[in-house]
Amino acid sequence: MAHITSLQIGLPQDRPALSDRQPAYRTGFWKSPVTGPQLLDAHGLVGDGQADLVNHGGTDKALCLYAAAHYPAWQQELGLADFPPGAFGENLTVAGGDGVAGDEPMTEETVCLGDLWQVGTARVQVSQPRQPCWKLGRRWEMTDLPGKVIRSGRTGWYVRVISPGMIAAGDTIQRLARPHPDWPLSRLNHLMYRAKQDEALLREALTLPALSTSWREHFMSRLEP
Numbered sequence: 001m002a003h004i005t006s007l008q009i010g011l012p013q014d015r016p017a018l019s020d021r022q023p024a025y026r027t028g029f030w031k032s033p034v035t036g037p038q039l040l041d042a043h044g045l046v047g048d049g050q051a052d053l054v055n056h057g058g059t060d061k062a063l064c065l066y067a068a069a070h071y072p073a074w075q076q077e078l079g080l081a082d083f084p085p086g087a088f089g090e091n092l093t094v095a096g097g098d099g100v101a102g103d104e105p106m107t108e109e110t111v112c113l114g115d116l117w118q119v120g121t122a123r124v125q126v127s128q129p130r131q132p133c134w135k136l137g138r139r140w141e142m143t144d145l146p147g148k149v150i151r152s153g154r155t156g157w158y159v160r161v162i163s164p165g166m167i168a169a170g171d172t173i174q175r176l177a178r179p180h181p182d183w184p185l186s187r188l189n190h191l192m193y194r195a196k197q198d199e200a201l202l203r204e205a206l207t208l209p210a211l212s213t214s215w216r217e218h219f220m221s222r223l224e225p
Helices: 068-078 134-139 145-152 185-193 199-205 213-223
Strands: 003-009 013-015 025-027 038-041 063-067 092-095 116-119 122-129 157-163 165-167 173-177
Touching: 025 134, 063 068, 068 092, 122 165, 122 185, 134 145, 185 199, 185 213, 199 213
Parallel strands: 063 092
Antiparallel strands: 003 092, 013 025, 038 165, 063 157, 116 122, 116 173, 122 157
16 A cells, blocks of 8 residues: 655755855755654645745645655666665655556556545645756756656655645555546646647646646646737
8 A cells, every 4th residue: 555655854954055156055955754743734744844935835835745666766877875765855755556557656657636645644635746946956966867857757746735634654645536537747747848838738737626826827828829
């Protein structure tokens, strides 16, 4: 069954400059595993935070999730032996089957927009894929890493909180509803990064109630004359 393999939180911290072209900055990207039940409210985990509240956080992006199934491939591709859960800045590293077909691992190919899950005593809904930013590259001193993540399709995703509650590492993730079975997150990523001017696909995506506000506005802007 799908479950949380690791839960990470972290508050914003100041990171030093690496060079004149990579100045000091403040970020909540560095997150550390915690054990035991953690309170999840509409804005995310209590004790977690973001520095850039324009591009990160908010109710549509209360939690960032990443598939544990992707880690072995990244370790091999990047040559990083020490690449622990939370390496992508995610709150929840998740594993197990909750896919479109049987017990396929939870990934962008098998998780659909709008999926409603029971996690611990909370309920959450998938709202959009994750868009990796430059801070991922700075974290691992690989400026091209965000681009690699986008090209791979292994982006991670966000959920909004439908009902607050307590969650913990080890909790199962039970799917309660799948309102948009034709929209796995991989299809949204394809529309965002590859089929950018596919008007029919853009209009179809805009009919999806579960789509986050930021992605909805972005897709609408592509239809403007």
